[in-house]
Amino acid sequence: MPDEQLTLTERSVLLVLMAEAREMTNADLHAVAGLKLDGKYRQRLNDLDLVDSEKVGRAYVHALTDAGTLWCAEELSxxxxxxxxxxxxxxxxxxxxxxxxxxxxxxxxxxxxxLDVGSQVEAAYAEITGGNGESVRLAVLRDRLNGVPKDDVDRALELLARREDVHVRAESDQKTLTEQDHEAAVVLGGTPRHRLLIEVPR
Structure with missing residues (x-):
């Protein structure tokens, strides 16, 4: 594929998708790198089989194809x-x-x-709470993370829990726990934890 077919913005989109290692909407691309992939530029990368763009609701979700991943590897040289x-x-x-x-x-x-799972956990938490800093069941959080492996989420929660503003807690009323809550729990310090709370900056 001739390199001259790609603009610097198109190249940058490919490299951002590589670096983020996840599907991204235009809102995601803009938040991370100030980029968007739409119109003829999206169509070009789709036609070249470098990016797969699927419309979900009103937004496109972009992901690197195998050919796109190979292009990124070759672009290093x-x-x-x-x-x-x-x-x-x-x-x-x-x-x-x-x-x-x-x-x-x-x-x-x-x-x-x-994939930066820690950032995905924080983003999912913010979506669920609307940024109000309330306590969220890990079972609900894992559902929102759309299939991110449990071990990866567990490790991210363990790292996040080291921050002073992040609290991964056991459910105070154990009788309310469902089977889903037990399965979603993360064990920290030998204790199963069922809820996440991230303090809102004052």
Whole structure:
């Protein structure tokens, strides 16, 4: 595929999808990197089979295809595109540094760029609570995380619990616990925890 078919924005979208290692809406892309993929640009990346875009409700959800993942790996060795500007130039210097690191260590891109489960947990918590800082059942939280493996969520909760503003607590009234609550619990310090509370900044 000729590189000249892609604009710097299209290249950047591909690299952001690689780095985030997840499906992303335009709102996600904009929040993370100030980018959007729509109109003819979305159509071009879809036609080139680099990105799969599925309409969910009123928004498109974008994901790298296998070909898109391969393109990203090859882009680590590419020259800086013409008229890419200083930010684009800096990006391609970083990509070359990343390529050298991968070659030196024998690691792969999938080992470097993995889903940031902690951020996904915080985002799901914010969606459920509307940002009001109330306590949320882990069973409800896991449902919102849409199939993220339990072990990955457990590890993220363990790391989040080290923060002073995050509280992963046992249910005070154990009689109210359902089978779903027991299955969703995370064990910290030898105690099953069933609820998450993230304090709202004052």
């Amino acid at each position: 590419s020259e800086r595109p013409a008229r890419s500007g200083p930010a684009g130039g800096a990006l391609y210097v970083i990509l070359k540094g990343l390529r050298r690191h991968l070659e030196d260590t024998g690691h792969t891109l999938s080992e470097v760029f993995r």
